Amino acid sequence: MSATGNAGCALPWALVTPALGWTLLFFVLPFLAMGFSSLTAHDGGGFTLSNYSQFFNNPAYWQAMVNSLQVTAIVTVVSVLLAYPFAWILAEQVPERWQRLALMLAVLPFWTSYVVRSYSWLLVLAQNGVINRALTGSGLFSEPLQLANTRLATITGFVHFFVMLLTLTIFANLKQLSPSYRKAAADLGAGPVRTFLHVVLPLTLPGIMVGAFLTFVLCIGDYITPQILGGNNELLMPQLVMMQIGRRGDFPLASALSIILMAVVTVVYLACARWLKIERA
């Protein structure tokens, strides 16, 4: 092989090395360290599986996973249902020259801090907040409803955030869709509903699934929103993980719980992998 041939072979590796190094340093090694930690005892003893067995034997721990999956599933479904029509209106109904502005307005809440946004929701949903004042002021309810510090509040905070994320992914997918598909469907006699159900929706499914998967991953690992809006009236997995660290510094158990959470995300990824291809089938 010539020198230039070697250089041609080496260059791609040279270019990809920083990314590989980054992944190795900041994902693979920490993950291995976490895996190792999860197999050690908090009191400094040797190898043990007790951190994992605690999760499966303690109903309160197990319940945290159930709560996390329930909340995440609801958030993902509701966000998709809200984001799709929103993205469709942006892509199809808003004139091209206004789309950029409309998109910017749609993602405007991204510009504020996540924590500030969550506290803002707490004030909106509070007993003396805007919603309760409107409900009691209009005479619909005589007493304020408990909206803050509930699962509903957590879901509301999450949905507000993830609708924006999903809108972006679905919008991008809709914009990539050639108008020829719809024209062809119309030529073949399909009405708007049929065209949507049999042409547009299947072709935008990758965008939906990518957005939904991102929503799932980010939501199931989020600590801030349930902590601020949920009022600790139930624990989700990230809260349970943090709880092990606060006073007791039980990193082995926290690591085990984190790995279990990652395993669940991996299972969901594998289940969705078919639809998570970037290119269209």
Next chain:
Amino acid sequence: MSINLKTPNPTAKDPLSVLKSHLHAACAATALLLATGSFAQAADLNALIWCDHADPALLQPFEEANGVKVNVKEFEGTGAGMAIVEQSQPGDWDVMVIDSIDIPRGVEKGLFEPLPEDKLPLADLFPQVKMDSSTVVDGKRYGITEKFGYNTIGYNKTKVDPADMQSMAALTGDKYKGKIAIYDYYLPVIGMAALAIGKKTAELTEADLPAIKDELLKMKANAKLVGEVTASQTALATGEVDILVGGGEWVTAGLAKENPALDFSIPKEGAVLWSQSLAMFKGSENKDMALKFIQYIMSPEGQARLATSSCYWGMPANTKAALSDEQKKILRFDEQPDFLARAQPYPAPNADLDKKMQDVWTEMLQAQ
């Protein structure tokens, strides 16, 4: 396709040389930065603190008087603090604020330096908060209590009957259902639950946990939320709830000007005494300055500033704290002898019981 890496123009700089010279420059700059950083670090005082020590009104007088910069890092929970220390190099930290009951944990890990008792105003401290059982290990003092208070019942006196707040029974009865928040820290609230069922906090064992759990579940059934410091304080201040289980002067005193209706009681069953201490790191390379800092915090002026910190108020451990009459009134300074007599120590479980207590707390949080 191949790429010729050699430059065809001998007058132009070899890209590899340019890269090397840039790397050398970057390395030199980094070394310089690290060097200046380490000089700065050596001259500074590095403190692992709770948020009340981050108040510039507390730190600035010390910095100006001693020509030193106090670098602070806030943490919550002894476990998190210890983790920061374990991930640091010896000498990175000079002083630490820590739950008084957790000082033996630091001593066991070999982190702390004994403090010179003759250079500290120990005689001026409220005797009940010296906490020698925790702050003195093997005859050596490793910590000094700087601030204390009570985990008890905080409430809005315009919304509840203050007479009801003299008994913990109000927390589990129907009268205030849905008007209660619980402070989200298992040790003090478990201590309160223990007091409610007539147990002494210093004598808790695993056998007490089922009864404590029942009491906690009754409290939870009445509670609107279980919140950490900010959330529970906000809930009480905004009227979301009228009672805070585990609240005390640390919630009500700082808000006294904005909301004078907030108050706290020490019910007939008693209250849980919390206290925070200062400790010096054995690996500190700036022990003289660290001791000066501890002496400043324990001085009457330092104590007053710490007690009224913008993050949260609390009782100064030093009886000679230079508080104004108004501040003393807000903190109920003159009532302290009675309060202290009725308060019980913070639960200080061993590692095994601590874990079981946290699990009981987890079950309480998950209960619907």
